[in-house]
Amino acid sequence: MPTSVPPCAASTVCAIRAAADGARKKNENEVFGLIRSMTGYGRGEGVLHDRAITVEVRAVNNRYLDCAVKIPRLYVFAEESIKAQVQKQVGRGKVDVLISIDATAADKVAVSLNRSVADGYYTALTQMRDAYNLKDDISVSLLSRFLDVFLVEKEQGDADVIAADLLQVLSQALEGFNAMREREGQKLAEDIRAKAAAIAALVEQVEVRSPETVAAYREKLRQRMQEVLENTQIDESRILTEAAIFADKVAVDEETVRLRSHLSQLEDMLEQGGAVGRKLDFLIQEFNREANTIGSKCTDVRLARVVVEIKAELEKIREQTQNIE
Secondary structure (H helix, E strand, O other): OOOOOOHHHHHHHHHHHHHHHHHHHOOOOOOOOOOOEOOEEEEEEEEEOOEEEEEEEEEEOOOOEEEEEEOOHHHHHHHHHHHHHHHHHOOOEEEEEEEEEEOHHHOOEEEEEOHHHHHHHHHHHHHHHHHHOOOOOOOHHHHOOOOOOEEEEEOOOOHHHHHHHHHHHHHHHHHHHHHHHHHHHHHHHHHHHHHHHHHHHHHHHHHHHHHHHHHHHHHHHHHHHHHHHOOOOOOHHHHHHHHHHHHHHHOOHHHHHHHHHHHHHHHHHHHHOOOOHHHHHHHHHHHHHHHHHHHHHOOOHHHHHHHHHHHHHHHHHHHHHOOEO
């Protein structure tokens, strides 16, 4: 006897498929939600206060946020400010920030008299003059020729100004970096939606097939009792009781309801966007728990195959969630 598809299951599939189709139809340049991949790259360049600054930001998957900044030693004072700005925009991932600075045009040199060295040279010259009764021709030009009479130092710019310039170029790099992550996140979300729709369809099959296994068990039980008892009248109530006990053991209604609830939560998270990677990871664990329970209850080969397919799709989703921030 054919069994109709439960209305709630059908609506779940339709909703997920509609969401997946809608996501695919969006313009390629339009970011769907705020789902972001952990991997990305961005570059920023600028000439500020005569300094040519280049900032590159790249990231790969990581369980937590790990930000490393490579910057010329002269400008390490800005490292913490750079990390703080990255932390505001990145939830997790291994992020490398590479900064190069050409400050040739901004170089300023301070020249000062090394008085102690100049005094030493002058004293030695006057002693030489007196000792050998030489002509007194000690002059500025003479003293200036000696080594280390003058101190030549490179002036440091205003640390606050330099830090602000670095952060400005970093913002440009992060903008491109996040745009790339959002584009990749859109693709991940679309793929997850497609796999969720496949799981919803498989859950339907479980709901349709599960009552059929009970009916098949009841009929098989009747045949066995008929063979054993032969001409004796079969106790119909006993068959119904055994079938009811069997149905209770293999009932998966609660599990399929929870699976549909998880599918709904999955769609909500994708729609919500943001840093939902850890939440999705936890939700997939809940999916697997229900699938395993169904697998432990089913005695039907066809149902067992469907459960395997569900778990295969869940594994694909789990792999994708590992890429989401």
